Amino acid sequence: MSEIEFTVSGEKIKAEQGVTILDAMINNGLNVVGHVGCKGGVCGACTCMIRYSGEVKPMLACRTIAQDGMIVSFPKAKVFPVKYNLKEYEFNNGMISELYPEIYNCVCCGMCTKYCTQGIDVRLMIENAKYGDLKKVSDLSFSCISCGACSYACPAKINHAEVGLLARRLSALYEK
Numbered sequence: 001m002s003e004i005e006f007t008v009s010g011e012k013i014k015a016e017q018g019v020t021i022l023d024a025m026i027n028n029g030l031n032v033v034g035h036v037g038c039k040g041g042v043c044g045a046c047t048c049m050i051r052y053s054g055e056v057k058p059m060l061a062c063r064t065i066a067q068d069g070m071i072v073s074f075p076k077a078k079v080f081p082v083k084y085n086l087k088e089y090e091f092n093n094g095m096i097s098e099l100y101p102e103i104y105n106c107v108c109c110g111m112c113t114k115y116c117t118q119g120i121d122v123r124l125m126i127e128n129a130k131y132g133d134l135k136k137v138s139d140l141s142f143s144c145i146s147c148g149a150c151s152y153a154c155p156a157k158i159n160h161a162e163v164g165l166l167a168r169r170l171s172a173l174y175e176k
Helices: 021-027 095-099 101-105 111-115 122-130 134-141 149-153 160-174
Strands: 003-008 011-016 047-052 055-060 071-073
Touching (some): 011 021, 055 149, 095 101, 111 149, 122 160, 149 160
Parallel strands (some): 003 071
């Protein structure tokens, strides 16, 4: 096998052609704490931004094959989860907007959808959250792995994954 060279968080590393970004990081002794979860593309802990061939895309380091010349970074979204206890709230369709009023700051730019590593229409999910449609939000967010790529790209700094999680919890508790 031939060897490739690419950059991870500003550090050039070499790897055998055909290995994933995460395996190359591990093989090169890079600190992967905070970037490793399930190693199977489910948890989203390894979400990274890749610059390659003139494009920038969010990808999962555990599932993406390293390419010669690619540049990899691990940005973090600047959003924080809201702490709540569902037992303290009386159910209503406006609960999402009560706990996450920033959904009304959405400018419908679609960057969240573009950056979603799971192909979810995140913008539509937030639009439905504004109207309190728990079923639609739950259905749209069902395959979300909470990687945060959508929030990283969002100019309104909405915590999309947490909005989806709340909708799924409320649906499970209150919808029949």
